[in-house]
Amino acid sequence: MTTIKIAGVPEHFNLPWHLCIENDAFRNATIDLQWTNVPEGTGKMCQMLRNGETDIAVILTEGILKDITAGNPSKIIQVYVKSPLIWGIHVAGKSNFKTLKDLENTKIAISRLGSGSQLMAFVNAKNQGWNTTNLQFEIVNTIDGAVDALTNKTADYFMWERFMTKPFVDSGVFRKIADCPTPWPCFVIAVRNEILEKHPKAIDKILEIINHNTSKFKEILSIDKTVASRYNLKIEDIQDWLSFTEWSQDQLTEKEFANIQNQLFKLGIIEQKVNYTSAVKSI
Template identity: 30%
Template sequence: MTPPLRIGYVPEHFSTPLHFAVSHFSLPCTLIPFPSGTGHMITSLQANEIDVGIGLTEGWIAGLGKAQAERREAGYKMVGAYVETPLCWAISTGGKRKDLRDVHQLKGTRMGVSRIGRYAFADCYALLVVDMLMRRSSGSYVMGFVLADKHGWLNTQASSANDASPFDIVPLQTFENLREAVNDGFTADFFMWEHFTSKRYYDNGVIKKIGEIYTPWPSWHIVARPDVIGDERLEVMIENLNLGIKYFEEHHDEAVQYISTELDYSAEDAREWLKTVNFAEDVRGVRGSVVEKTVEVLKKAGVLGEVELEGMIGIRRKD
């Protein structure tokens, strides 16, 4: 018997249509949560621990571009759209910190991220691999460069993305670790995370918001390992996920109930979020123009160099 698809997802409010696809339409799959986000899913796709991932657009494309730069297989391709609206990244610091009140103070400070991409390279003579830990980039890492580009802080003469950054970058894995780090006085000064996921912690004073930035692209996409593209199981997943999204759009009260009881959000915040988000009516396929625009911004921000767009897309839809 063919095993069900293993689907990686971030256990946040955006996962509600996926939950409905499983609970109301019997989507045959094994759901695997990744609270640390898209970068962790990339490593699991490469290790054949999951078959499909639903995560942040910039994380997927940064990972694909870096794999091309290193002339290795990324372990996945983009196969579908999920959320059509941009993501609002809230910029947060410690709840009691008085020294940071504005985004313009952040240049030269310590930026907490969930995961960081590091370049792998080998000495041509000794054939010594110095670092093989590059294979992942999180949205919280990528958006730091977008923020820096927006404010003109990037070192455009740098030889690598890390050297271009105006921040000291601190990888901390989880949202909980990030919240603790900006409050301990020495680990990190700020981090970026989705607004509504952060809001509860603004309300209780654990962290405070000093700014925000929107992605200049649709925020969530679906990727799959190359060996499952064309597989009937993937097509069944797409059909069921479309049904889950349609049910979500028609049953907002049930969505609020699920989000406010099973996830870390208040009912009020869930209702406010529903006003801001649009899911794809049909998740199948990826627009080339979306990938091109995202790559363009990431190149400008110093995250990517030259890449081949065609190699990133496993299922294409018309622009």
């Protein structure tokens, strides 16, 4: 039995992994895949890959690419979700902010430095024509931390996946001002280089199993009810989410990689570019 540690956010996108684990799909292939939920998100998972706390991360594309250019000894081995992630831009339910324009030069709640919530703040600012050097951040770690920060006015807005934050919007804790989709595939699977060298067959088998599951995920009987129940979301929201979410079974192409890296460089999110082969595992 080969033990492999994997980390991901506790969100609906990752249900295929949990179903495979619960059904012993990996164990039957002599792989003990040990999942860790990371509510802090991508910045924390980048740190875990660097420290060897996890072997695999199901992680935001922009976050891991940024960290690989900064020396993270890992590679992207596949795109996991090829559709964009829809980031909701949220303010406190009782705040006076009404439009995106109102948020210029205000403070942004982010989970961690280098997280998707920080990087997408740059994307949104660029979209709005704001000066990105004026962006101010308040580290809040989790959604609950963002609730406290916006409620107590230590931060002014918070960007997070819109369906996971929708219960807070429905309850009036948050108010969503706008959406900001990622201009690239949202999730990839990244693996530490050491593990790629030590356990290449196990990694290939893990991909084979998860790809089989994601390719048929939407066909699972009553999957909308299952997702809604597991993540305490409304079934109509999950049906909406399923309608535009597309999983992938393919590697990030060199063209896609160049496009993403060029955008991150222009945004000032990365300071240097790296070669495709140093960041992405060849098939």
